[in-house]
Amino acid sequence: MVNKLEVAWTLATVALIAGVAAYSTVLLYHLDALPAHPDEYVDVIGHQWFWEFCYPQNVSKVGCFNATYDPTTGATTGGHLWAAPGSVVQVNITAADVIHSFNIPGLGIRLDAIPGRVNSIAFTVPQVAAGTSFLIQCTEFCGTYHGTMRADLVVT
Template identity: 30%
Template sequence: MSTWKNLLLQDSASPLMEQLSYFHDHAMMILVIITVLVGQLMITLFFNKFLHRFLLEGQMIEIIWTILPTITLIFIAIPSLRLIYILDEINNPMITIKTIGHQWYWSYEYSDFKTVEFDSYMIPTNEMNNFSFRLLDVDNRMVIPFESNIRLLVTAADVIHSWTIPSLGVKIDATPGRLNQVSFTLNRSGLFYGQCSEICGANHSFMPIVVESISPNYFSKWITKMTNI
């Protein structure tokens, strides 16, 4: 059972990921229908004994197998275009955070609070606790409040990286000399793990990302504590 779970999408923690999951199920349903239909036609073709020596054309079947794929593509394209615009929308962010990719760690700057910035390194195996995840836990997590619109500004200091959290439905390139942005909202508290998804050098596998989602009240206390350090 656990093997099958590894093949599925992670549980969504944001409205964006929920929409991505719905679109995935929608597209998979269409693909299953196509696969079953084509499979049935192929099996019928292999095992029937129908012959037509003088069949030279079939206008009606040509029209049908041209129109049906077009309609199918429309059913896939319309939700896909809608989703692209939703993922690209930035609406009144409550908090802006800038993340910078380095070889091989991440830096975070809370742009709304002048003194809050820190580096986030992977915890080495020999320093891990019993409850830590190997190659995924970091010493400083990105802390954000849930049910708040977050704007993330992403760039890199050396080579191309990619800031990715699967359960949030967020994957954005960190490119040197370029500032990309993405917006997301978490709908529950918890720890959410990701990794750099761009091959960025020898230690590419050792720059994980951890987002800690907490209540707005606890976030206010945390940011006050960080500001006073």
Template identity: 30%
Template sequence: MATWAFLSLQDSASPLMEQLIFFHDHIMLILILIITFVGYMLSTILFNSFINRYMLENQTIELIWTSIPAVILVFIALPSLRLLYLLDEVDNPSMTLKTIGHQWYWSYEYSDFLNLEFDSYMIPSDEMSLSSFRLLDVDNRTIIPMNTQIRIIISAADVIHSWTVPALGIKADAIPGRLNQASFLTTRPGLFFGQCSEICGANHSFMPIVIESVSTDSFLNWVSSSLD
């Protein structure tokens, strides 16, 4: 079970990530079947001289093994284009979150609330508590309400970064002077970890992302306490 968890993707926490995992698993199954079939055909051709002559001179076989992969590629392209569209579409967000990448930390701004912004640094190993995750936990977690459509606006202050949270199915570049946006919705409470996925300098591996999904009441209580 542990080996399968290591080889598989992270458990999804958003509808888009569920679609990505479904697409990945089924496309991998199709590709494995194709590779197995092609490998079998090649090995048969190499070690059987009669079939070798038949395969090389038969136009029907050539037509079949050219057209079938083309049809399969069409069936792969259609759901992938649909997913690409859904990943870029921002559908009536209820809240806007802005993040800016710095060397080497993230800053966050809740645009719907006045004066609610903070910087998020990785907790050094010598300052961690027993409940913290080494190289992944931060001093200020990004709190978001569960089951709420959130638009995140992403930029950078110095070099190119990449805001990535695998459990949410988000990976968006943070580019200086440019605003990128993404949309997500968390389907369950919990902590979701991510990291900068763009090589942005010496401390590139030390600017993690922590998203904490909570209930709406807990989120409003956190906003109230943060604004006091």
């Protein structure tokens, strides 16, 4: 004999799980969606052991820039990921040699840099004063000098 209460709580559980699954699927789709017209495209290439930033569509920053981190002074020189406050930036991330991971902890951005593949993510630069910088750190162990694979997102 079928207990009506058992049928009811089974159906309620199935409905609850189906609802959470549907909501999560839609949310994940929107989280991965890239903006149609970001303000800036930046190609990010991970190397052992530095980050390279290229600005393919920015006439004022043509070319590629390597970030050089000096662990004795803690300073990063050379190239930066430059972006204007409030701008929407799409970064297209790859690697030249081994797997790296592009991470901006201050903005909650993290995406793997994989040779032969381009991973893209977009974010909005916070409305902060010009000159403010956010640490960029490789978070995938990539060899001897992985710990020095740092750069800065510099708000211009």
